[in-house]
Amino acid sequence: MSKQTMMKKREQEKRRKFGMLIDLDRCTGCGSCMVACMSENNIPFRKDETDKLTSINWIRVFKLSNHKPFPETEICFLPMPCMHCQGKETGHTPCVSVCPVTATDYDSSTGIVSQIYSRCFGCRYCMVACPYHSRSFNWSDAVWPEGMEKMLNPQVSPRMRGVVEKCSFCYHRYQEARDKAHFEGRRNIAEEAYQTACTESCPAGAITFGDLNNPGHRIHQMVQPDLENGGRPKQKNVFRLLERLGTNPAVYYSSTRTWVRNMGDNRLLQENRQHTAAGSNLQDRRA
């Protein structure tokens, strides 16, 4: 192969691309990931958090249903952090490409989509661009009750009113691990040295986090990302949400249940619905 392509390959190897695989058959919807994230990232809380449309969450747990009547009903929980999309062509992430002030950026050395709170001026264009609704806006001032500000994590700066925030894959933990490695004169960052708060807190062990480009990391084997195709999973039963949009998320899901996998793709879902509809019609005719 030509020198250039070899150089490219070496580049590729040097680059990290952190990603997440969530096993939907293991997830129990307990909510630990959400709470762990809140406490790790100084996410504010209000007296009434029942309006989920104005509530700030870096990771949300959806409850999917197969919409069948009792007792054929099945449900499945789907945790959703920021997908850290690689974008159609690398870096052309839906939100990053539209931010007028470069307040959010795709770091091609980690595959993490950053958010600079002190830069964001709150136009919310990124929120409109994100098909996953992974971004939250600070509609009000964050207020910590007397004494509770003591629990704030110094590694993450609290946000001011009027800016957008989102999951950062606990970037500060990456920095910590990187600095530690650098200090110890190592290049590579051990898999266990950098794990997100949600991964760490999951009692069901449903979340796997690591470097998709690193064959040594478990996630690489569990997903087998096709790096030529924006990291499309080669592994059976592994899928991404809205694959067809070409956002190329770094968050993968796996489930052995077909109806769950269909939930990630509008067309599959539709076709599936049509099939079942046809089926029921037949039954009707027979009846």
Add this chain to the structure above:
Amino acid sequence: MDTTSGTGRLNHCSPRRFYLQLLPVFVLLTWGIYAMIRVWALGLNQTHMNNVYGFALWIWADLAIIALGGGAFFTGLLRYILGKKELTAIINFAVLVGVICYGSAMLILALDVGQPLRFWFIYWHANVHSMLTEVAFCLTVYFVILNIEFLPVLLENPKLRRIPFLKHLGHNTHAIMGLFAGIGVFLSFFHQGSLGGMTGVLYGRPFAYREGVLIWPWTFFLYTWSAAAAGPCFTLLTMKLTELVSGRKLVPDRVVDLLARIAGWMILSYTVAKTIDTVYWAGTTTVAAGFSWTRFYSENALFHGYWILVLEIIVCGLVPGLILVSEKGRIKKGLLFLSVVLVVVGICINRWTLVMQTVAMPVLPFEKWSLYLPSWQEVATTLIPLCSGIILVALSYRYLVLFPEENQLN
């Protein structure tokens, strides 16, 4: 005395009566300003926007206002670049409307951002790949140009003319107006387009996403086009309203007819283009994204149903287009202005759906449609442009020469 207004026109109403008539508008404006202050002081929790409706009433108002303000650049293009002299009768007014629209648009943007004091980051840390950056740059510069274009009109005021410098300034700026108008047209083409690009580039939002050429999605061109069509219509509409209020004839019929005819051809051609765009989008773009276009209109048919397409493309596009291009249609003034209204409404609907339906529509299969009702603060602030518009037009009409041929006509 009667000639106090100094525009050399007689039978002006007394200042007292003039301002009394404007009083309700001022009241409404005060309400809007109160809401505006609340929003700036207390933050965007004053609105009913949420994490799904990141864009809402305000952004729609922005897009609509700027489209309608397009009359200034398009009339400018016809008058100064293509040299349609007869449009002199209305160009001043068109520019005034433009100034008002763009001024309001910028005000609303200042309200809409969460950190207004950081507004200048958009220039300072500009991300040139963002359509919004393009909009912001062009908008600001073009607003300056509009003011320059309006300067001569302002300096026509005899009181100001007494100052030689200003008199000459007015004359000189007018002399090189072609240059300014030229830049204005150039910029308008881009920012009108970029506004369309804003939603067009959202490849995460199948309802809004469009393919295109280079960095520009089709909506980029459609927006410029529709603005060129709707702008003049809005100018004509506001002019007509001014005529009704003042009870005087302000612009000769041939001018109205000319502008209406051009607008007619624009809207008609736009409708054709829009139809092609829609068909291609429905048949190809959305399918590639894994959607069937019917879903966009059937799942929430009451608020976002097929009726929107019919209303926007047929009723507010094709119909007025056909009327305006036909001699017979334009002869009947009632019909002419009806279709002008339709065009204006049509463009507002178009901007509405592209903002609202885009965010209302769930992309994830397991999310639901979410609906939104603006808070009174949003409504009140959105009325500011209307009120300030009325007031500015009234004042300008009273103290400036907006319609050069007014006196001959009366």
Add this chain to the structure above:
Amino acid sequence: MFPGVFEWVWDIGHLVFMGIFWLVITVLISGLVVAISRSISAANRELLEYDDTQSEP
């Protein structure tokens, strides 16, 4: 916006965009300068003439 401002990049898109922007600004300002300077001089001339007419008995 200005070279030197944090994150200023020299890529093609940046150059084109900023190039056009500054071009427009330059044209605009020069246009204004011309108009203003002409007006000032004209105004002064007028004033002088005015003075002359005054100075005649």
Add this chain to the structure above:
Amino acid sequence: MKLNRRGFISLGLGATAGLTLSPLPYKLLDDISIWTQNWPWVPVPRDGQVSFVNSVCTLCPGGCPITVRKVDERVISVSNRKETIDSASGVCPLGLSGPQLLYTPTRVMSPMLRSVNGFQPISWEKAISILVSRLETLREGGKPDKLAALAGSNLGTGPALMNRFLGAFGSSGFFHMPSADDAWEAVTWKLTGRGFVPGYDLERATTVLSFGCAIVEGWGSPLRSMHARSLWKETGTTLVQVEPRLSNTAAAADRWIACNPGAEADLALGMCRVLLERYPVCRDRLGAAVTNPDEFSSHLYHHYSLEQVAAMTGLTGSMIESLAVDFAASKHPLAICGKDEGRSPIASREVFATLMLNILVGRINRPGGLYCIERKSDSRLSANFLHAPEKVFAAAAETSEPSIELLLVAGANPCYSQSNPRKTVEAIRKIPFVVSFASHWNETAMNSNLVLPVHSHLEGTTDFPVYSGLKQPKLGLSKPVSKRLFNSRYMGDVLIETASRLGDAMAPFFPWGSYETYLKQSLGDRWQELNEKTVVDLPQPKIRSIPMMNTSAFHSLPTRLTGSRQEYPLTLIAKVSMRLNNNADASSPFMMKTVEESVLRKNRGFVDINPDTADEQNLSEADSVMLETPHGQATVSVHLDAGTAPGLLVMARGLGHGADDEYSGGKGTNVNELLGEMTDPLTGYNIAWGARAVLKKV
């Protein structure tokens, strides 16, 4: 004049040009950008020395190991770090809320005395002298037996000390909130004469038949159960969930058996019958275990035919049969019981049926089976038997001359967590003087006369024995992770000081200078090891072989819901969720934030209802209704949920706390107020698993 004008113009232009070119505007903008980043009200957390402390979470009986991350003296977060990432770890939402529960403003900050105008802070000195004088009056009045105490549990040194205190004072009125283990103990005690609690070998079982146990929603020791379930995914163990609704556990199970609510025991006995009919080996096992096998079998034959069981459970006969056959066919089948989190007392029948099922498949004291862990507390049993706290309070309230004059409450919140909380509040308020030891304000503290602040779960050293279905019970040691924030003390220290003040009659029984000395002494040589490891095995004798038992007492134990079907056509049951604190205290703000819209909206709680049932009642999503049971009523909204059995109403536990905390207070309804009581005829515990209910549109 002319000059002026000219000067004016040039000046104006000059000034504008000058200003724009000067650095002033840009400096100004820069300042603005900095200023907009430092709103005065946005806190800037101080950085500092990071440290990790291993401890044990005592927020629920699970006693899971935790690692607390600190920056200087500040507690930042709770985790459960492991050396290798793929080894089981994680923390539940409640455990993760540790820092919030430590720093919350709802902490009791100093001793508080209730007076006519609310609670007033007082000194410890004063507080203790009040307590002492109260005790002295009791003693001088010759009625020391009118002193009673209620503890959260009967495990560990805290309750032991309290019990000792009462004993020394001359009162037998020590109670604790009854638990599932107490029910097991009582039942097995009745059956065999030896009380034991179940030690489930979940990890090695190959089929787990769960009678409504919320395995992934906090059952037993929550993390351990969760890990077990994840393990099953790998080992291929089948989880069969018997539950009337599609709970998260049912959803996580390999098979969901939608059995009628309250019919779990019937299903189990039905399965027993199938086993006895089909397999001689089962008959042999029965013969080896009970003194009256024929009586038991004939009882089954008469009352638990497939048809009868099908009628009771709402399942088909074939389903029941296959269930039994598959269960018996599995290598290591294990039946477990204890609805929801399996902490409140279980119906005797259910314990009995589950035990029998495990006996018939021969899984007692066998790998992957049910180990019998002895608990020798017969004295306490006899004391507690048919004396569940709610009854005692009720009695105390009814008699004209109160049977309790001074009540000490520690680690319990009966005014919320007991059935009929309203009744309990009345009863408690009738007691002349109530002292509660509490780290946080709760419903019971609000209703006491004297509130004494104790250390929160991250501030003190406490031993924490954990049974909750563990095959090998554990002893944990919770460490003082944070320095004490408020003027709080150990309950033990207060008791010791009080005793010494009460003079020679009491002092000799409490020779230790402080609670910690007592703790060290009582732990003896295990203290060192425990201090290092924070969790050690609790040496607990297993009963190798259960004594022959007589089942006759268990053949007819009617537990029917009160109220008529005509009047109350529906059935209300409760559901638990990891996102809410289902124990005595309120949920943390973070937990409240994770609660779904279908459970709570604004301050209105929801009940799940099957869409068809909703149609019959012509209700649609989020309609608000008046929910009435024979025990109480509440305004709620309905949530249409296909996973809920027709005719069933499901309400979340852990809501409707007293309004003292604006983050959790006054939100939703406390389901205990609607469920009321259902007394178990053998143990006397409240085993209300539901209530007849009716919905009325409002």
